[in-house]
Amino acid sequence: MAADASYPAEATAVLAVDSLRMTYPTKTVLADISFEVRPAEIVCLVGPSGIGKTTLLRCLGGLQIATTGSVRTHGSALGGTPRHMSVVFQDYSRSLLPWMRVGANVALPLRAAGVGRSERTRRAEQVLGEVGLEGTSDMYPWQLSGGMQQRVAIARALVDNPRVLLMDEPFASVDAQTRFELEDLTLRIRAETGVAAVLVTHDIDEAVYLGDRVLVLSGAPATIARSVDVDLGQPRDQLSTRAGHRFGELRSEVLREIRRY
Amino acid sequence: MRHVPLADPRGLADASPAPARPDGDSARPGASGTTAPVIVTRTTRRALHLIVPLVLPAGLLLAWYLTSRGSTALYFPPLPAILADLRDGFAGGAVTTNLMPSLSALAQGFGLAVLVGVGVGYPLGLTRGGRAVFGPILDLFRSTPVIALIPPFIAIFGIGRLSEVLLIAWSAVWPILLSTIDGVAGLEPGFRDTRRALRMSRWLEFRLIRLPAAAPRIMAGVNTATGIAITAMVAIEMFSASQGIGLYLTRAQRSFDIAASFAGALAAGVLGYAVSGVLRLIERRWLLAWHYEAQKGKR
Numbered sequence: 134m135a136a137d138a139s140y141p142a143e144a145t146a147v148l149a150v151d152s153l154r155m156t157y158p159t160k161t162v163l164a165d166i167s168f169e170v171r172p173a174e175i176v177c178l179v180g181p182s183g184i185g186k187t188t189l190l191r192c193l194g195g196l197q198i199a200t201t202g203s204v205r206t207h208g209s210a211l212g213g214t215p216r217h218m219s220v221v222f223q224d225y226s227r228s229l230l231p232w233m234r235v236g237a238n239v240a241l242p243l244r245a246a247g248v249g250r251s252e253r254t255r256r257a258e259q260v261l262g263e264v265g266l267e268g269t270s271d272m273y274p275w276q277l278s279g280g281m282q283q284r285v286a287i288a289r290a291l292v293d294n295p296r297v298l299l300m301d302e303p304f305a306s307v308d309a310q311t312r313f314e315l316e317d318l319t320l321r322i323r324a325e326t327g328v329a330a331v332l333v334t335h336d337i338d339e340a341v342y343l344g345d346r347v348l349v350l351s352g353a354p355a356t357i358a359r360s361v362d363v364d365l366g367q368p369r370d371q372l373s374t375r376a377g378h379r380f381g382e383l384r385s386e387v388l389r390e391i392r393r394y
Numbered sequence: 395m396r397h398v399p400l401a402d403p404r405g406l407a408d409a410s411p412a413p414a415r416p417d418g419d420s421a422r423p424g425a426s427g428t429t430a431p432v433i434v435t436r437t438t439r440r441a442l443h444l445i446v447p448l449v450l451p452a453g454l455l456l457a458w459y460l461t462s463r464g465s466t467a468l469y470f471p472p473l474p475a476i477l478a479d480l481r482d483g484f485a486g487g488a489v490t491t492n493l494m495p496s497l498s499a500l501a502q503g504f505g506l507a508v509l510v511g512v513g514v515g516y517p518l519g520l521t522r523g524g525r526a527v528f529g530p531i532l533d534l535f536r537s538t539p540v541i542a543l544i545p546p547f548i549a550i551f552g553i554g555r556l557s558e559v560l561l562i563a564w565s566a567v568w569p570i571l572l573s574t575i576d577g578v579a580g581l582e583p584g585f586r587d588t589r590r591a592l593r594m595s596r597w598l599e600f601r602l603i604r605l606p607a608a609a610p611r612i613m614a615g616v617n618t619a620t621g622i623a624i625t626a627m628v629a630i631e632m633f634s635a636s637q638g639i640g641l642y643l644t645r646a647q648r649s650f651d652i653a654a655s656f657a658g659a660l661a662a663g664v665l666g667y668a669v670s671g672v673l674r675l676i677e678r679r680w681l682l683a684w685h686y687e688a689q690k691g692k693r
Binding site: 194195213219220222227228230231233241244246273 | 582583584585587588589590591592593594595598602603606607609684685687688
């Protein structure tokens, strides 16, 4: 993951993946993956399970190093996620630290970045408010419901003002109702902060509902078989958007692509 | 409160019609009765919780007292005589010669064991190779009976406090070391990702992730180590100390003061119980409070 200081104007892309390839000793998982993410864009990665969606996301976030190819972003951090990127994992119970209160958990990225205590507290309160969790900072994560814990994880991802959120099946561990709420929270945060997101999901409806673009991974090794532009406009609504004719068409288009292989 | 049914689970049903009475305000005493039964049951339950564990020890003491009362047998002195020796030997001024030296050696040795155990166990837990290399030798050291080591320790470190502190440290370090290695090595992969995703330094990772994540297992090792450390403490004091519980016991034995030897044994038992009790309290209320609370939440 090389930092590229001469990266072109920010308006073009906040993340550019070029010919990324991931090879393990026994097999090649990802081949020739190239795509860009523009500011405030939500790109959803879908594909059959085991195809390598999570591997790709981990390469984007610097949690794994791609065999060849490049991931270009602004700034970088050795052996970790670049500072303007944040990762939201599926399993909030393994990602939030159970021995720390909610406020401290949320402020953790700032603490790692050396931000002072009072500023950390102030900022943590602020993002907790943004995700609808005012007044929870003195509680422990495990005192909250699953959906609330994932909100805490999202707040933590937002605390350091990232430009890109990497989300790995972020809503797979919560019930359907909570899932809708968290999807709308994601859309609202994007609208308010202009953060871009790459979101891995196995749920095609979710990909179409959230995405500005859906990238379908398929084949072995996996490549981007199809990039579907989601022309549903904004804002979106759980009832009317999902019930619309165009939604059904896009959903079928994505599903057909996944089924081809 | 006219009829507060003590510890009656049906007390609620008995009192609940009260607020529903048409004469509203005049029935207020009845209204307070709606909550009282619940509180009483809870207090009773809490009291039982405290009393039940004490029943058996109290019963045994009573039985001891009754059977030994007026005993003239040399090896079975009356309990009051033992308690008198216990008071003379381990209360008031005697504390400084018979109890404090033991306690402070224990604190020093045990503290050293925790420092070394966690300090060495942490890097070993991080490296797979380290475990393979050190594993067998650790198992050998751990399995050597600590009493067998008293002569060599005295030979090397001399008679006195240094030997005692070091023997206590030696005996206590193994369970702490092994549990630290296990705890550190068994870190959830999810937490590892969290460190990298949050760009934490190694030092912050140690303090905020690795150490707290391993803490429940480390504390299990610490609890095991307390018993062993107290055994080591009494044992080496019986051989070589100039003060402390062990010396008190040896003296009692040599002068055929059976009541005093009972008192010494009792003091050692109570000391061990108290030390592990205090440690467990610190663990539950403070160090690992989050752990126990989280466990409770899962059930």
